[in-house]
Amino acid sequence: MLAAGGEFAYIDWLRRQTPADPRVLIGPGDDTAAVRWPGGGTCLVTTDMLLEGSCFRLAEAGARRVGRKAMAVNLSDIAAMAGRPIAAVVSVGLPRQAGRALAEELYLGLRDVADQFDTALVGGDTNSWDGPLVVAVTVLGEPTGRGPVRRGGAQPGDWLLVTGGLGGSIRGKHLDFTPRVREAQQLHALVELHAMIDISDGLARDLHHICVESGCGAVLEAEAIPIAAAVGQLANGRSPLDHALSDGEDFELVFAVSPTDGQRLLATQPVPGIQLTRIGECVAEGFWLEQGGQRRPLTPAGYEHPLA
Amino acid sequence: MLAAGGEFAYIDWLRRQTPADPRVLIGPGDDTAAVRWPGGGTCLVTTDMLLEGSCFRLAEAGARRVGRKAMAVNLSDIAAMAGRPIAAVVSVGLPRQAGRALAEELYLGLRDVADQFDTALVGGDTNSWDGPLVVAVTVLGEPTGRGPVRRGGAQPGDWLLVTGGLGGSIRGKHLDFTPRVREAQQLHALVELHAMIDISDGLARDLHHICVESGCGAVLEAEAIPIAAAVGQLANGRSPLDHALSDGEDFELVFAVSPTDGQRLLATQPVPGIQLTRIGECVAEGFWLEQGGQRRPLTPAGYEHPLA
Numbered sequence: 001m002l003a004a005g006g007e008f009a010y011i012d013w014l015r016r017q018t019p020a021d022p023r024v025l026i027g028p029g030d031d032t033a034a035v036r037w038p039g040g041g042t043c044l045v046t047t048d049m050l051l052e053g054s055c056f057r058l059a060e061a062g063a064r065r066v067g068r069k070a071m072a073v074n075l076s077d078i079a080a081m082a083g084r085p086i087a088a089v090v091s092v093g094l095p096r097q098a099g100r101a102l103a104e105e106l107y108l109g110l111r112d113v114a115d116q117f118d119t120a121l122v123g124g125d126t127n128s129w130d131g132p133l134v135v136a137v138t139v140l141g142e143p144t145g146r147g148p149v150r151r152g153g154a155q156p157g158d159w160l161l162v163t164g165g166l167g168g169s170i171r172g173k174h175l176d177f178t179p180r181v182r183e184a185q186q187l188h189a190l191v192e193l194h195a196m197i198d199i200s201d202g203l204a205r206d207l208h209h210i211c212v213e214s215g216c217g218a219v220l221e222a223e224a225i226p227i228a229a230a231v232g233q234l235a236n237g238r239s240p241l242d243h244a245l246s247d248g249e250d251f252e253l254v255f256a257v258s259p260t261d262g263q264r265l266l267a268t269q270p271v272p273g274i275q276l277t278r279i280g281e282c283v284a285e286g287f288w289l290e291q292g293g294q295r296r297p298l299t300p301a302g303y304e305h306p307l308a
Numbered sequence: 309m310l311a312a313g314g315e316f317a318y319i320d321w322l323r324r325q326t327p328a329d330p331r332v333l334i335g336p337g338d339d340t341a342a343v344r345w346p347g348g349g350t351c352l353v354t355t356d357m358l359l360e361g362s363c364f365r366l367a368e369a370g371a372r373r374v375g376r377k378a379m380a381v382n383l384s385d386i387a388a389m390a391g392r393p394i395a396a397v398v399s400v401g402l403p404r405q406a407g408r409a410l411a412e413e414l415y416l417g418l419r420d421v422a423d424q425f426d427t428a429l430v431g432g433d434t435n436s437w438d439g440p441l442v443v444a445v446t447v448l449g450e451p452t453g454r455g456p457v458r459r460g461g462a463q464p465g466d467w468l469l470v471t472g473g474l475g476g477s478i479r480g481k482h483l484d485f486t487p488r489v490r491e492a493q494q495l496h497a498l499v500e501l502h503a504m505i506d507i508s509d510g511l512a513r514d515l516h517h518i519c520v521e522s523g524c525g526a527v528l529e530a531e532a533i534p535i536a537a538a539v540g541q542l543a544n545g546r547s548p549l550d551h552a553l554s555d556g557e558d559f560e561l562v563f564a565v566s567p568t569d570g571q572r573l574l575a576t577q578p579v580p581g582i583q584l585t586r587i588g589e590c591v592a593e594g595f596w597l598e599q600g601g602q603r604r605p606l607t608p609a610g611y612e613h614p615l616a
Contacts, residue, residue: 007434010411014432017415021428023394033430035395038450041347047433047446049399054437086331087343091357091399091444103318107325120329122341124322125355125444126315129362136399136433136444138355142346 026148029213031080031197032141034148044141044148046077052095052132056175063102065175066135067109073200074139075117075179076251080198081148082188083141085117085181090124093134106135117181145188149255152213154195158282159262160218163274164252166203167243168230174249183271184253190270191261198253202246203279207254208287208300214256220245220280220298222291245289246301256282334456337521339388339505340449342456352449352456354385360403360440364483371410373483374443375417381508382447383425383487384559388506389456390496391449393425393489398432401442414443425489453496457563460521462503466590467570468526471582472560474511475551476538482557491579492561498578499569506561510554511587515562516595516608522564528553528588528606530599553597554609564590 015029025042026034032046050070052058058066071088078085090110094103103126114121119139163180180198187193195214197206203225211218222241228250231243257265265276280290289298323337333350334342340354358378360366366374379396386393398418402411411434422429427447471488488506495501503522505514511533519526530549536558539551565573573584588598597606 007436010408010434013412014415017419018429024428024430026430027428028431030431033395033397035428035430035448037345037347037349037351038394039345039347039349041345041349043345043351043395043448045395045397045430045446045448047397047399047431047444049401049433049435049442049444051401051435051437051439051442053439054401054435086346087341087351087353089341089353089355089446091355091446093357093359093362093442100318104321107322111325120332120335120343121326122332122334122343122353123336123338123355125357126318127357127359127362128315129359131359131361131439131442134357134359134401134439134442134444136355136357136442138353138397138399138446140343140351140353140448 026150030151031077032083042143044078044081044083044143045138046074047136047138048073048077049134049136051134058133061175063105064109066133067106068113069175070135070137071110071113072177072179074137075113075181076198078139078141079179079181079184080196080253082144082184082193082196083148084144084185085119085139085141087120087122088114088137088139089122091136092124092126093131094128095133096128096130144185146192149188149193149196151195151197151210154210154214154216154256154282156216156282156284157259158194158256159259159278160254160256160280160282161262161265161276162226162252162254162279163276165226165228166199166250166252167228167240167247168234169247169249171230171233173230177251179251180253183274186271191257191265194256196253196255199250200248202248202301203254204245204298205300210256211287217283217286218280219283219288219290219295222289224277224279226275226277334458338459339385340391350451352386352389352391352451353446354382355444355446356381356385357442357444359442366441369483371413372417374441375414376421377483378443378445379418379421380485380487382445383421383489384506386447386449387487387489387492388504388561390452390492390501390504391456392452392493393427393447393449395428395430396422396445396447397430399444400432400434401439402436403441404436404438452493454500457496457501457504459503459505459518462518462522462524462564462590464524464590464592465567466502466564467567467586468562468564468588468590469570469573469584470534470560470562470587471584473534473536474507474558474560475536475548475555476542477555477557479538479541481538485559487559488561491582494579499565499573502564504561504563507558508556510556510609511562512553512606513608518564519595525591525594526588527591527596527598527603530597532585532587534583534585
C-alpha cells in the first residue's frame with residue numbers, strides 16, 4: 001500500500017542527503033529532532049503543518065478547534081519522545097477574506113492546548129493570501145529522565161503496548177484528542193521505554209516505523225487490539241479491527257518494553273484514566289497479524305501523503 | 309497607510325494576550341523570540357512562511373530559489389538579533405500534481421542556504437494537497453557577544469546606519485539576497501548595537517518598528533539613503549527615493565549606534581563587500597524625512613499583509 005515515491009520514500013531520500021553533524025543528536029526520521037544546545041542541555045524540535053481541505057474542514061471544525069489540533073499534533077510528537085514541551089512558534093496563511101476574527105479564534109485554540117501543557121507561544125508569522133487556511137506549528141522541548149525515546153530501540157521479545165483505544169478518530173477525536181505528553185513522561189519515569197511512536201498514520205504503519213528503525217519484526221494479536229467506541233459509530237463495511245489497525249490520527253502512543261516491565265505496567269495500570277493494553281510483541285523478523293491462532297502477513301497500511 | 313485591523317494590529321493584540329513567562333526572554337514582536345534553555349544558554353527561534361502567489365511565483369522563480377528564499381528570510385531574522393543560526397525544520401505543503409521533483413528541488417534550495425550558514429536541517433513535515441506551494445521554515449539560533457540585539461534599545465541622538473543599498477528588490481534580490489548573518493555578528497563584535505531590524509517590509513516601516521519599540525523618533529536624510537542599482541531598472545513613475553523607503557524584501561539591516569561608534573564604522577567600513585551608510589538619526593519624537601533642508605512627516609509605508 002506504500003505509494004511509489006510517496007512521503008516515506010521522500011523522507012528516506014532526505015535522510016540520505018543529510019550530512020552527519022556533531023550538533024545533531026537526532027536528525028530527520030524520528031518524531032522529533034534533537035539538537036545539542038550550546039551552553040548545555042538538548043533541544044527537541046518538531047514541526048507539523050495543517051492544511052485546510054486535507055487535514056481539516058474549516059467550516060465543520062471551526063478555527064478554534066483547528067488551532068487546538070495544530071498545537072496538539074506537535075505536542076504529540078514531543079510526547080512520542082517522552083519530552084517536555086517548552087515553547088512554540090506558529091506560521092499562518094490566512095484566507096484573505098476571512099480576516100481578523102479567524103486569526104483570533106485560531107490563536108485562542110493554539111493557546112488552549114499550549115496553556116494546558118505549559119508551552120509558551122513565543123512568536124510567529126502571520127500572512128494572508130488567496131489560498132485556504134494553512135497553519136504550521138513548531139514546538140521546542142527538552143528530554144526527560146533517561147533521554148529521548150526513539151523509534152529504533154525495540155528488541156525481539158519486547159512487548160508492545162498501546163495507550164487508549166484505536167480507530168474511528170474521524171468521528172471527532174482527530175480534532176479533539178489529548179496529546180499523551182504527561183502519560184509519556186510518567187511511563188518514561190517508571191520503566192525503560194525501548195521505542196515509542198505516536199499513532200498519527202495508523203497503528204500498522206506507525207508500528208512498522210518502529211520495526212524498520214529497530215531492525216526487528218512484530219506480531220500483533222488481533223483479539224487484543226483495543227478498539228475505540230467511535231468505531232462502532234461508523235458503518236462503512238470495514239471491520240472494527242481494520243479501523244483500529246489503519247485509521248490515522250488516534251494520537252495514542254505505541255511503545256516497546258521488556259516483558260517484565262510490560263507485566264508491571266499491565267498489573268499496575270499506572271496512568272490515571274488511560275488503559276494500557278498489550279497488543280503483541282516484537283519478533284526477529286516479519287510483520288504479522290495473529291488472529292484465531294493463525295499468523296498472516298500484515299501490510300503496514302495507513303495514511304500516507306501521496307507524492308505522484 | 310496602516311490598514312485598520314492589519315497584520316501589525318493583530319500582532320499588537322497577540323502581544324497583549326501573551327502572559328509573562330520566566331522562561332521567555334523575548335516574546336512576540338521582535339525579529340526572533342528568545343527562550344532561556346534548560347541546562348544553560350538561550351535559544352533564539354523564528355519562523356516565516358512563504359506562500360505561492362503571494363511571496364513568490366513558482367513558475368518564474370523555480371523551486372530551488374523558493375527553497376533558498378524560505379531559508380534565507382528566516383536567517384535574516386536571526387541576523388537581525390546578531391545571532392548565530394544552529395538548526396532548522398521545514399514544513400511543506402506541496403501541490404498534489406507537482407510531485408517528488410518539486411520536493412527535491414525545494415529541499416536542495418533550502419540546503420544551499422542552510423549549508424552556507426552552517427545551519428543543520430534537522431527535520432520537517434511533508435504534505436501534499438490541492439492548494440499551491442507553501443513552505444514554513446523555523447530556525448533556531450544562539451545569541452552572540454553582548455546578547456540578542458533587540459528593536460527597543462535605540463536612543464535619541466543615535467545614528468542610524470544601513471547595510472547595502474535599498475529598493476527594487478523585485479528585480480531579483482527578493483529571491484537571491486544574502487542574509488546578513490555574518491555582517492551582523494561582525495558589527496555586534498565591534499560596537500554596541502543599540503537596536504537592529506532586517507528590512508523585510510520596507511525601510512520606513514521597519515525603522516518605524518525600532519522607533520515604536522524604543523520609544524523615540526527618527527529623522528531620515530533623503531539624500532543619504534543608498535539606492536540600489538536595481539531601482540534604476542524600474543520605470544513605474546515612483547521616485548527612486550520612494551522605492552528605497554518603501555520597497556519590501558531588501559533584507560538589509562538597519563541599526564542604531566552611538567555617534568562615536570557610527571563615526572568609527574563609517575571611517576573603517578569593517579564589513580568586506582558591504583557599504584555601511586548613515587541614513588539619519590534618532591530623535592526624541594516624530595518620524596521625519598529631511599530633504600533639501602526641509603523636514604516633513606514620514607509615513608511608515610511599506611508592505612503589510614492586510615487582514616480585512
